[in-house]
Amino acid sequence: MSTEVAEYWEDDSEGKAGIILSGGERIEADLVVAADGIRSPARKYVLGYSDKPKPSGYAVYRAWFDAAEQGVDKDPMTSYMCKDGDVFHGWIGQDVHMLTSSSHGGKTISWVITHKDDTELQDIWSFPGKMEDVLEVVKGWDPRCAAMLSKAPSCIDWKLIVHDPLPTWISKSARVILIGDAAHPFLPTSVQGASQAIEDGVTLAVVLQLAGKGQVTLAVKAWENLRYQRVRKSQLMGEAVRDKWHRVKPGDRGEDLDMPRPEWLFGFDAEAHAYSSYEDTANEIAQNGYRLPTLPPS
Ligand SMILES: Cc1cc2nc3c(=O)[nH]c(=O)nc-3n(C[C@H](O)[C@H](O)[C@H](O)COP(=O)(O)OP(=O)(O)OC[C@H]3O[C@@H](n4cnc5c(N)ncnc54)[C@H](O)[C@@H]3O)c2cc1C
The missing domain is CATH 3.50.50.60 (FAD/NAD(P)-binding domain)
Structure with a gap:
């Protein structure tokens, strides 16, 4: 090992x-x-x-964090993720989708947004994500999306590659x-x-x-x-x-x-x-x- x-x-x-x-x-x-x-x-x-x-043409913004530490359970826009144990929600937009789920009985949150990405493939496929870019993707969507995304202390931008x-x-x-x-x-x-x-x-x-x-x-x-x-x-x-x-x-x-x-x-x-x-x-x-x-x- x-x-x-x-x-x-x-x-x-x-x-x-x-x-x-x-x-x-x-x-x-x-x-x-x-x-x-x-x-x-x-x-x-x-x-x-x-x-x-090969680049797939898509990347994911992804985050996972503790629900209580980030106040997910206190905010009425996000608390539905913690109230009834583990739940899973998805939103679909133009060439983009967002999935959010809770685990450990609603105590841990993860979200992922698969979005278009036409940048060239480098040796490194994973970068720190910029929250302003993430929020731009869901501009005009159900406000619960931005509320949940904003709770993450940080996120990564992960290129999706294919073989x-x-x-x-x-x-x-x-x-x-x-x-x-x-x-x-x-x-x-x-x-x-x-x-x-x-x-x-x-x-x-x-x-x-x-x-x-x-x-x-x-x-x-x-x-x-x-x-x-x-x-x-x-x-x-x-x-x-x-x-x-x-x-x-x-x-x-x-x-x-x-x-x-x-x-x-x-x-x-x-x-x-x-x-x-x-x-x-x-x-x-x-x-x-x-x-x-x-x-x-x-
Ligand atoms: C964000 C994300 C979400 C996912 N969600 C799901 C899901 O919901 N359901 C699902 O089924 N799958 C999911 N997957 C996919 C799943 O994680 C992978 O398919 C799975 O981990 C593959 O297992 P593996 O053992 O083949 O490879 P890995 O888990 O990648 O393990 C490979 C190991 O080999 C080690 N290694 C590499 N090179 C060497 C070396 N030279 N010497 C020694 N060790 C080495 C690495 O350090 C690593 O520990 C997800 C993946 C990601 C990235």
């Missing part, structure tokens, strides 16, 4: 992989699972090239793999980044258990196959929600604007799916060879 991974390696002939820590220590394993996030250094190792992120779907999440020898945001970063409107990372982990645990130590590389090839299209579908759902909210017309309202909760996404048991699908998927790969994953039909 608290130690940086400096290098990844794998040795096909020995059937081993490993990492070298920044202090020089070399660690060997059957499989390296690189869960190193959206800026994943392991991604370059796995792909063999640097996959450059094209990676052609693969597994290295040449299938001994180093990318998982979670390293493999598939999500837009916030998916609300799925952490969920899909957890599903990745659960699925991987099952396939490794079923395959056993002798078939680690077959297991990870099957794992990628079991996960790839589902992850892409949930990424696309996030883009569709953003587009739906940002292209809203005056008068649009009702259930059509709700965050979708499709059964294929929310009613899915990743563990059960892995147990029931592993054998067929692994047999198919063992018989016909590994093929790069394909995108879901559009």
Whole structure:
């Protein structure tokens, strides 16, 4: 823990992989699972090239703070966020949306405004936000928006970046793999980044258990196959929600604007799916060879 991974390696002939820590220590394993996030250094190792992120055209202003410390519970314009436990409210404007929620029984507040951002992508994606810019976005809106935004002691302006779907999440020898945001970063409107990372982990645990130590590389090839299209579908759902909210017309309202909760996404048991699908998927790969994953039909 608290130690940086400096290098990844794998040795096909020995059937081993490993990492070298920044202090020089070399660690060997059957499989390296690189869960190193959206800026994943392991991604370059796995792909063999640097996959450059692209600006999404949007950024988020974001803040989270203690409700009582900032007087949210005392102001009649904002106290509705604290009175009845955790609540969630959203406002949609022209190419912009604002979400605010309370957690810990109404004691902690967070808000986020996704807004247009055409600035060029730099190495740093997160900056201190200027409150006057934030308030300008909601000028003329429901006054509860400005009231809540003004309560934040500070906020950040976070560029939303996108990656094209990676052609693969597994290295040449299938001994180093990318998982979670390293493999598939999500837009916030998916609300799925952490969920899909957890599903990745659960699925991987099952396939490794079923395959056993002798078939680690077959297991990870099957794992990628079991996960790839589902992850892409949930990424696309996030883009569709953003587009739906940002292209809203005056008068649009009702259930059509709700965050979708499709059964294929929310009613899915990743563990059960892995147990029931592993054998067929692994047999198919063992018989016909590994093929790069394909995108879901559009
Ligand atoms: C503002 C915001 C709101 C979000 N809201 C939601 C939500 O409501 N629901 C949801 O499902 N998801 C949400 N997400 C997405 C979710 O947080 C991510 O998808 C999730 O954290 C990804 O987990 P991960 O483990 O893949 O990567 P991360 O959580 O990014 O973890 C990667 C870790 O790897 C470490 N690391 C990187 N490089 C190295 C190295 N060389 N050596 C050692 N360690 C290294 C990093 O320090 C970090 O600790 C949100 C994200 C953001 C930014």
